[in-house]
Amino acid sequence: MRLWRRFKRNPEAPMLGAFVVLFFAFMLAPILIVVIVAFNDANFVAFPLRGYSLRWFYRIVEYRPFLDSFVVSLELAFASTLVACLLGVPASLALVRGRSRYANAIATFLLSPLAMPLIVLGLAFLFYLSALGLGVSFLSLLISHTVVGLPYIMRTVAGVYRGVSSDFEETASILGANRPQTFWYVTLPLIRPGIFAGALFSILISFDNLPISFFFGSAETNTLPVVMLSYIEHQFDPSIAALSAVQMLLAVFALLVVERIYGLKHMSAPT
Amino acid sequence: MTATVAAPAASAPARRRKAHSGALSIWWVLPAVLFLIVFYVFPIVQNGYRGFYPEFAGAGLEFNLRAYAKLLGDSFYLGVIVDTFWLSALVTLICLVLGYPVAYFLVRYSGRWSGVIIFLLIAPLLTSIIMRTYGWRVLLARRGLINNPLLDQLGLIDAPLRLVNTQGSAVVGLVHVLVPFMVLAVASVLQGIDTRLEESARILGANRWQTFLRVTLPLSLDGIGTGAIMVFMIANGSFVTLLLIGGDSFRTLPLLIYQQFNTTRDFGFAAAMGNLLLLSAVGCLYLQLRLIRRRGVKG
Incomplete structure (x- = not known):
C-alpha cells in the first residue's frame, strides 16, 4: 500500500530504479566475469567453464616477471606518493589560506597534469629525462609518477583543509604554540584524512599507470601493467584474470582500511 | 579612511599571523612549482620544439614544418584527427545519456542506498584498466557470454557475431x-539545486516533464558541462582501452603515437601529434576554468 502511494506520487521512480539496476549490471559485468574466470581450470577461456581450480593463482607466483614487476610497481607507487606528499601537502595548505591573487593561477598550474594526455607526457618525459642522462631508470619512473600523482594529493588535501576553520590554528598560536608546533599538533591531525585519501588515489593511479610506464620499460624497470600488457598480447590464459582479481582485492582492502580509519567522505569531494 | 585606521589598530598577534602567512605561501609552494617546471613544463616545451625540428636527434637541425605539413596535409592523418575527436564526442554524449538518470536517481531517490551507489561508482576505479578490458574481451569473444546464448540457447544467429575489435566494442569500453x-x-x-524551485513550477501548473525540461535541466547545465569536458578530455588521450578491445577499428592520435614509438620511430612526427593532443587538452582546461569561474560568480 505504501509502495503504491509512493508510486502514484513518483511514477518515474521505478523506471529510474530499473535503469540504475541495468546500469550497474553493465558496470560490474566485466569485473565479475574476470573474477569467475580466474578460478577456471582450463588453459583457455571457454563457456560454460569446465571446472574450477586455483592453478592460475599459483601461476602468479611461478612466473617470475609477475612477481618482479609487482615489487617494482609497489616501490614505485609508494615512493612517488611519498615525494608527491612532501611537495603537495605544504603547497596546498599555503594555497588554500593564501590571499595572493596568484594563488588561483598557481593552483590551476599544479593541478594541470590531470588534464594532459598521459601518452604524450610519457613520450616527452622519455626524451627529456634521457637528455638529462637519467634515461630508462627507476628514478625516471619515480619523477614521472610524482608529476602525475601530485594533483591527486593536492586536490584532496585542499578539499579537506578548505573545510577546516582557521580558528584552530589561531587559537593554538594565541595559546603560545610556535609555528612547527601548530603545524604538527593542530594542522596535520586535521588534514590527515585528506592526505590519506589523496595518497590512496595516487598509489592506485601509479599502480595502474600504463601510458607512461611502458616508455620506461626494461628488465629492471618493468611495472606490473607493462608486464601484463605484453603477456596478454601473446597469450590469453586466465593467469591475467587471477592476477587482476588479486590486485582488485588488495585495492578494495586498502580502501576499506582507509575508510575505517579516516572515512571517505572527502574522496569524491569535487574541487 | 577606515582602512588606514584599521591597519594600526590590528592586534599584535594578528599582525604576526599575517606576516606568517605571507612568508608561508612562497616557501611552501615553491618546491612543488619548481619541481613541475623542471620535470613537467620543460619536457612539454622540448616536445613542442621536436615537432618543428623533426630531425632533432640527427645532424640536420633546422626549423621546418614538415611534421605538421604531413599531419595536416595528408588526408589519412586528417581522418585520424577527425576520428579522434568524433570518437571522444560520441563517448561523451553516451556517457551523458546514461549517466544523467543515474545521477538524478542518486540525488533524488536513493535515500539510504546512496552510499552503496557511490561505492559501486568508485569500485570500478579500483580495478586495473587491464582487468576491465580483459573482462570485456571475455564477454564479447567469439564464443563468449554474449555470442554463446544467442547461438546455442536462443538460436537467433547462425554464426558468432564479431563483437570484439569493432567500433562498438571500442565505444563500450571507453x-x-x-x-x-x-x-x-x-x-x-x-545536489545543490533548491527543490523548492521545482515545487513552485509544479504548483504553477507545469507537469513533471515540463518541470524537468524548464527548471531542473537548465539548472544542472554546469554539471553537464564539467562532466562533458572531463570525459571528452580523458577520452581524447586514452589508448589502452582502444589498443586492447578496439583493435584497428578506430585509428586515433594516441594509438598512432604508440605505433610511431614502437615501429615507425618517427619521433618528430609523434611529437607533432602529441602537440595537437596537448593543445586540445589545454583548450578543454580553459573551458573548464571558465565554467568554474562563472559558477563562482553566481554562487
Whole structure:
C-alpha cells in the first residue's frame, strides 16, 4: 500500500530504479566475469567453464616477471606518493589560506597534469629525462609518477583543509604554540584524512599507470601493467584474470582500511 | 579612511599571523612549482620544439614544418584527427545519456542506498584498466557470454557475431571507463539545486516533464558541462582501452603515437601529434576554468 502511494506520487521512480539496476549490471559485468574466470581450470577461456581450480593463482607466483614487476610497481607507487606528499601537502595548505591573487593561477598550474594526455607526457618525459642522462631508470619512473600523482594529493588535501576553520590554528598560536608546533599538533591531525585519501588515489593511479610506464620499460624497470600488457598480447590464459582479481582485492582492502580509519567522505569531494 | 585606521589598530598577534602567512605561501609552494617546471613544463616545451625540428636527434637541425605539413596535409592523418575527436564526442554524449538518470536517481531517490551507489561508482576505479578490458574481451569473444546464448540457447544467429575489435566494442569500453566521472559531476550539481524551485513550477501548473525540461535541466547545465569536458578530455588521450578491445577499428592520435614509438620511430612526427593532443587538452582546461569561474560568480 505504501509502495503504491509512493508510486502514484513518483511514477518515474521505478523506471529510474530499473535503469540504475541495468546500469550497474553493465558496470560490474566485466569485473565479475574476470573474477569467475580466474578460478577456471582450463588453459583457455571457454563457456560454460569446465571446472574450477586455483592453478592460475599459483601461476602468479611461478612466473617470475609477475612477481618482479609487482615489487617494482609497489616501490614505485609508494615512493612517488611519498615525494608527491612532501611537495603537495605544504603547497596546498599555503594555497588554500593564501590571499595572493596568484594563488588561483598557481593552483590551476599544479593541478594541470590531470588534464594532459598521459601518452604524450610519457613520450616527452622519455626524451627529456634521457637528455638529462637519467634515461630508462627507476628514478625516471619515480619523477614521472610524482608529476602525475601530485594533483591527486593536492586536490584532496585542499578539499579537506578548505573545510577546516582557521580558528584552530589561531587559537593554538594565541595559546603560545610556535609555528612547527601548530603545524604538527593542530594542522596535520586535521588534514590527515585528506592526505590519506589523496595518497590512496595516487598509489592506485601509479599502480595502474600504463601510458607512461611502458616508455620506461626494461628488465629492471618493468611495472606490473607493462608486464601484463605484453603477456596478454601473446597469450590469453586466465593467469591475467587471477592476477587482476588479486590486485582488485588488495585495492578494495586498502580502501576499506582507509575508510575505517579516516572515512571517505572527502574522496569524491569535487574541487 | 577606515582602512588606514584599521591597519594600526590590528592586534599584535594578528599582525604576526599575517606576516606568517605571507612568508608561508612562497616557501611552501615553491618546491612543488619548481619541481613541475623542471620535470613537467620543460619536457612539454622540448616536445613542442621536436615537432618543428623533426630531425632533432640527427645532424640536420633546422626549423621546418614538415611534421605538421604531413599531419595536416595528408588526408589519412586528417581522418585520424577527425576520428579522434568524433570518437571522444560520441563517448561523451553516451556517457551523458546514461549517466544523467543515474545521477538524478542518486540525488533524488536513493535515500539510504546512496552510499552503496557511490561505492559501486568508485569500485570500478579500483580495478586495473587491464582487468576491465580483459573482462570485456571475455564477454564479447567469439564464443563468449554474449555470442554463446544467442547461438546455442536462443538460436537467433547462425554464426558468432564479431563483437570484439569493432567500433562498438571500442565505444563500450571507453563509456565503461568514463561514465562514473559524468555521474559524479552531474550529481554534485544536482545536489545543490533548491527543490523548492521545482515545487513552485509544479504548483504553477507545469507537469513533471515540463518541470524537468524548464527548471531542473537548465539548472544542472554546469554539471553537464564539467562532466562533458572531463570525459571528452580523458577520452581524447586514452589508448589502452582502444589498443586492447578496439583493435584497428578506430585509428586515433594516441594509438598512432604508440605505433610511431614502437615501429615507425618517427619521433618528430609523434611529437607533432602529441602537440595537437596537448593543445586540445589545454583548450578543454580553459573551458573548464571558465565554467568554474562563472559558477563562482553566481554562487
